[in-house]
Amino acid sequence: MGDPQTGETDCYGPYADAARARAEAHRRRRDLDAADLADVVVAVAPCSRDEVP
Numbered sequence: 539m540g541d542p543q544t545g546e547t548d549c550y551g552p553y554a555d556a557a558r559a560r561a562e563a564h565r566r567r568r569d570l571d572a573a574d575l576a577d578v579v580v581a582v583a584p585c586s587r588d589e590v591p
Contacts, residue, residue, distance in 0.1 A: 539566065540579040552585065 540547045553559040559582045567580045 539570075539581075541575075542577055542579070556582075556584075 539550075550562065551559060553562065563580050563582045570576070570578045570580065
């Protein structure tokens with residue numbers, strides 16, 4: 539999630555699968571819309587499980 543007004547970002551996860559991540563993103567979007575925060579961005583992005591050396 540990213541708030542263009544404050545410049546703050548939050549990350550959530552990992553989720554067991556893509557469907558769960560999408561469901562959580564939709565829930566967050568509904569909550570933000572209900573709070574009149576339509577300018578906050580909610581996105582789902584894949585993460586690699588590979589370890590960084």
